[in-house]
Amino acid sequence: MPDRNLAAAPLGRIAVVDVGSNSLRLVVFGRLGATLLPLLNEKVMCALGRGIAASGRLNPEGVELALANLQRFVALARALEVDHLAIIATAAVRDAEDGHAFAALAERECGLPLRIIAGDEEARLSAAGVLAGIRAADGVVGDLGGGSVELVRVDATASVPIGAGLTLPLGPLRLAEFIDNKRALAELVDRTLVGAPVLREAAGRTLYLVGGAWRAIARLHMEQTRYPLHIIHEYTVARRAAEEFLDIVAGQSRRSLERITAISRRRLDVVPLAAFVLRRLLAAGRPERIVFSAFGLREGYAFGLLPRDAPGDPLLDACIGIAETQSRWRGADGERLQRWIAPVFPELDPDRRRLHRAACWLSDIAWTEHPDYRASHAFARSLTMPLAQLDHAERVFIAAALHARYGGAGDDPVTEPTQLLFEPGAAAAARALGLALRLAYTLTGGALELLEQVRLRRDEQSLLLDLPSAGSLFTGEAVQRRLDALGRALGLGTRMVRQMSKSPAPA
Numbered sequence: 001m002p003d004r005n006l007a008a009a010p011l012g013r014i015a016v017v018d019v020g021s022n023s024l025r026l027v028v029f030g031r032l033g034a035t036l037l038p039l040l041n042e043k044v045m046c047a048l049g050r051g052i053a054a055s056g057r058l059n060p061e062g063v064e065l066a067l068a069n070l071q072r073f074v075a076l077a078r079a080l081e082v083d084h085l086a087i088i089a090t091a092a093v094r095d096a097e098d099g100h101a102f103a104a105l106a107e108r109e110c111g112l113p114l115r116i117i118a119g120d121e122e123a124r125l126s127a128a129g130v131l132a133g134i135r136a137a138d139g140v141v142g143d144l145g146g147g148s149v150e151l152v153r154v155d156a157t158a159s160v161p162i163g164a165g166l167t168l169p170l171g172p173l174r175l176a177e178f179i180d181n182k183r184a185l186a187e188l189v190d191r192t193l194v195g196a197p198v199l200r201e202a203a204g205r206t207l208y209l210v211g212g213a214w215r216a217i218a219r220l221h222m223e224q225t226r227y228p229l230h231i232i233h234e235y236t237v238a239r240r241a242a243e244e245f246l247d248i249v250a251g252q253s254r255r256s257l258e259r260i261t262a263i264s265r266r267r268l269d270v271v272p273l274a275a276f277v278l279r280r281l282l283a284a285g286r287p288e289r290i291v292f293s294a295f296g297l298r299e300g301y302a303f304g305l306l307p308r309d310a311p312g313d314p315l316l317d318a319c320i321g322i323a324e325t326q327s328r329w330r331g332a333d334g335e336r337l338q339r340w341i342a343p344v345f346p347e348l349d350p351d352r353r354r355l356h357r358a359a360c361w362l363s364d365i366a367w368t369e370h371p372d373y374r375a376s377h378a379f380a381r382s383l384t385m386p387l388a389q390l391d392h393a394e395r396v397f398i399a400a401a402l403h404a405r406y407g408g409a410g411d412d413p414v415t416e417p418t419q420l421l422f423e424p425g426a427a428a429a430a431r432a433l434g435l436a437l438r439l440a441y442t443l444t445g446g447a448l449e450l451l452e453q454v455r456l457r458r459d460e461q462s463l464l465l466d467l468p469s470a471g472s473l474f475t476g477e478a479v480q481r482r483l484d485a486l487g488r489a490l491g492l493g494t495r496m497v498r499q500m501s502k503s504p505a506p507a
Helices: 004-008 060-079 091-095 099-110 119-133 172-178 182-193 197-202 212-225 239-250 254-260 271-285 297-303 314-326 334-344 350-361 371-384 392-405 416-421 426-444 448-453 477-490
Strands: 013-019 023-032 035-045 084-089 114-116 138-144 149-155 162-168 206-210 236-238 289-292 455-458 462-467 493-498
Touching: 013 060, 013 297, 023 060, 023 297, 023 314, 035 060, 035 297, 035 314, 060 084, 060 099, 084 091, 084 099, 084 297, 091 099, 091 114, 091 119, 099 114, 119 138, 119 149, 119 162, 119 206, 119 297, 138 197, 138 212, 138 271, 149 197, 162 197, 172 182, 172 271, 182 271, 197 271, 206 212, 206 271, 212 239, 212 271, 212 289, 236 239, 239 271, 239 289, 314 334, 314 350, 334 350, 334 426, 334 448, 334 455, 350 392, 350 426, 371 392, 392 416, 392 426, 426 448, 426 455, 426 477, 462 477, 477 493
Parallel strands: 013 084, 084 114, 138 206, 206 289, 462 493
Antiparallel strands: 013 023, 023 035, 138 149, 149 162, 236 289, 455 462
16 A cells, blocks of 8 residues: 555656556656546666576566666656656566565666555556546456456446455466467466456456557557557547457567557567457457556556545546636636636536536646647547547547547648547537537637626527626627527527616715
């Protein structure tokens, strides 16, 4: 468990060095309220666990590479003045005969303890990462490292959202000796999975996938299906489609995979075995779908350091933090903006209202761009931000709204590839939201406190803009044009209404 004394401190930057069986990775997180954003993410493929099944020891070449880069990562984290720095080692170091000797040497050379975590703790941290990154997660988390697979039940709605975890010796580096004997490999994997009853909890639910080799499979699937959004986090594939694809990948040679993907060569070595293990997991667990997670052990550890009294929404906290540093005016207020447009969208469910709030907070992020490029920049940037608890359809909704907010045309080719990711009716709803935001900025020039003087509302037939009884601040051709555009998007006529001045009180 993280040190709760540290967790109670006002952490700004958290650095985690993950010493895995296949890779060594440094991630530095910056805190924004209840969420963390990656400030730095660097990895080195060391393959510490290569050959461990036969020798019982760490790969000597990997040890040399890991020690050199551990020293660099620790020095870099300290140079960045992080508030918390941890080194965590998983399966290879845990299982190797010389693992504790490696940890002691690393501690001497880096001046920082290297913590070897148990398999169940590794599973728990990976599950905590998935819960931090995916809303309402319900199913089983599978974290594939080079030396092991961790499995753990998660249910975000339960009083105890993380169940008991277990670790299985099914990492690709450990199974490499069976690469040319698929029958023996299948028997070994299936025999091992018999001892994993947690897999039954995946039936009809979701299997959440963590780990670099499985992320590589997601990239392969995106490439083969020409998926328009190359973001791994929350990429979803139905089980039957996944099974067919995995059967193909598991049978490919490295040379064949090199021809169809830009995945790093060192990662390609383990992809066929990773695909094979995942295929057997699907057969044993029979989940409805698989969802890939970019959040895992490192995120689970780092989020565990946040104060327990910071229960905000990670998406909204991130958007607020971005707005506070990148909007034109100090005091950017997405809540004020959301309240002002709310009468136009009276029947939003909580999920859609959350997306409205996020778009409102992000609505001034492209002001530094050339006017001709603001819409496309706002679309691309909001689509690909490293935000937590946001699925792909929700990403496209926010991006489309900001594209319209900056005057992007409904038939802009920039947005066309992502149209397939919209849920029914969502494209029109996102555009209407963006046009409402555009109207608000036209009225105020970005000084959103001016919205207190004007009101936007609707009735059954019309969209109405209530103006002060006198003055020209909120009138003009641009205001009328943008009010009319919003009205057309909503299928309503438009009217500007001057409010009657208050009569003086009788003497």
